[in-house]
Amino acid sequence: MKFLILLVCTVAVVTSDYLRPCYFTDWAHYRPEPAKFEPESYVPGICTHILFAFAKVNWDFTAAAYDPEDLPSGPNGGYFARVNKLKDKQPGLKTLLSFGGWSAGTGTFKQMASDAGNRKKFIDSAIQFIGQYGFDGIDIDWEYPDANDKSNYATFMKELKAAAGSKLVTAAVTADPAKIDIGYDVPSLAQSLDFLNVMTYDFHGGWEQVTGENSPLYSPPGDTTNWNTAYALNYWAQKGFPKNKLLVGIAAYGRGWTLSDPNNNGIGAPGQSAPALQYTQTEGFGAYYEICKLGGTRYWDDNQKVPYIVSGNLWYGYDDVQSVGVKMQWVKDNGFGGAFVWTLDFDDFNGICSGGDHYPLFNTIIKVLGGGSSPTGVPTQPPATTPNQPPRTTPNGPPKTSQNPNQPFQCPTPNGFFSDPLDCTKFYECANNIAYHMTCPPGTEWDEKELTCEYPNQTVCFQRY
Incomplete structure (x- = not known):
């Protein structure tokens, strides 16, 4: 009990030249234990910014919460308030409200950005909304603008930044060079955004009929697709975005297949999307804390600098402590601004993997990039909440x-x-x-x-x- 009280009272002061944002998802608290993740599961110091996923753009281009439990009527004051309360324990922590996400689609974004009146309505509403709930900025996760949106997207971001004043404005963007060319006016965005989260993951997955790495640092021999983390970050920089504001995306999850033949189990082996795992309940997908408990054999791909694991007929490409460490050294060696993580609730926040370390992936980022505090303690216990819904x-x-x-x-x-x-x-x-x-x-x-x-x-x- 004394140990827990000390943790509750601890204040973490974070100093680092590198940015280490992380996404908090407001649906992770609906999972059963031990996968249930509450704001109080966060250990102060492991992130420099928390991006709250997600809020939405209404039909009338006003800002709104996706889940009523995020609002003050939600459990223990609502999830907006509980995430922002983490700033009490970590001075200097910044929180941003992220609008959009993959499930939001593109339609409302397109309509909003294409009209000056619609843009102003959303921008005014969003700035008022984040001010009302205590956020320090706005993150836009529009997946993805196309050729018809390129100019509108740049104008929207420019107007948003001009109206935001001292508030931060960031965006989550594609790692696909073709989509970068089509949808993003990079020099313009460089003037409008405080930093850019490049989603350097989901390069391969169960939608393909052969196994592949979720987030390789480099391409394998003979691969001319340039479908890898290093190429994506360098491409954004070549197009005109400052390196010190470009952040590598770290996936605290992997992509999986059921092998057609367990004896043919290398990269590129035939297979179909793996069945859903116990807690994330998504076909072809596994959180780090699920993958680490699969057993089987871990292999290291020295060309792509990432591991994969084979357990019976299951195959997962993912990131672990070794690959995250290699990527963070690459960030330092190449002058990029840091790394963000999708998401807090996919790392081993309970210490159930081998070694028992809490947040091993975040811990590795801190060790290599510097700043923060190593998350080796037990998180603050969350207050009681309503039953899982x-x-x-x-x-x-x-x-x-x-x-x-x-x-x-x-x-x-x-x-x-x-x-x-x-x-x-x-x-x-x-x-x-x-x-x-x-x-x-x-x-x-x-x-x-x-x-x-x-x-x-x-x-x-x-x-x-």
């Missing part, structure tokens, strides 16, 4: 409407949320009679009755009846 990603909308799955989807009403007749994990959001295809957060499905994304055992999905 899956996150609501959308407000209740109009009644459900059936669609012929053999015909293109048409909006039944100008605005609202509607089932995808072909896929329980997807839905449509209609805005001004334009249908945007959306995907539920990992491990959840669309519930026709509640018109929100829920865990499968609590949803009413037409495909099962």
Whole structure:
């Protein structure tokens, strides 16, 4: 008890020339123990910035919370307040509210950015929103602007930064050189953004029919795709973004396959997306704390500077302490600004992997880049919260409407949320009679009755009846 009290009272002072942001996801607290992650699971000092994922852009281009539990009516004052309260224990910690994410799609962003009035409405609303809830900045995770959005995206970011004043403005962006060319006016963004989070992961995954590394530092011999971390960061720099504001993305998770033949288990071996693991409940995906418990044999790919693990017929490409250390040394050697992590709740925050260290990946980043405090202690115990409920990603909308799955989807009403007749994990959001295809957060499905994304055992999905 005395030890816990000391931890509660500890104040971490972080000093480092390198930036070490991390994403906090507001749905991780819905997982069962020991995977449940609360703001109080954070150990002061392991990040320089916390980016809260996610808030949303409404149909009318105002800012809003995705989950009502983020607001003051949520448990123990809501997740916005609980994340911002972490600044009491870590002076200098900055918090940003991230808008968008993969599941948000591109439709609302496109409409907002394409019109000066819409941009102003969102910018004014977002700045008021983050001020109301105590955030220090705004992060934009638009995945991804295309050729038609390139000028609008740059203008939006310029106007956002001009209106934000002393508030930080950042963005999460692609590592794909082709998408960089198409969607980003890099010299303009260099003037508008305080730093840039380059998503140097998901280079390979279960959508492919052969195994591959999730986040290689370099390409393997004979690979001419330039699909790797080093090329992506250097490409952004060559296009005109300052190196000291470019951050490498570290994935605290891996991508997995079920091997067609367990005896053929190298990189490039045939396979299909691996089944969902116990806690993350997402096909072809595993948190670091899940992968480290798979057993089997770990292999090191010295060309790509990342490991993979083979356990029976399962194959996962991922990052571990060794590969993260190599990447952080590369950051230092090449003059980049630091590294961000997706996400806090995927590292081994409970110390269940071999060695029992808490946050081993974050700990490695700190050791190599400097600053912060090594997270070897036990996190502050979170206050009691309401029983686990899956996150609501959308407000209740109009009644459900059936669609012929053999015909293109048409909006039944100008605005609202509607089932995808072909896929329980997807839905449509209609805005001004334009249908945007959306995907539920990992491990959840669309519930026709509640018109929100829920865990499968609590949803009413037409495909099962």
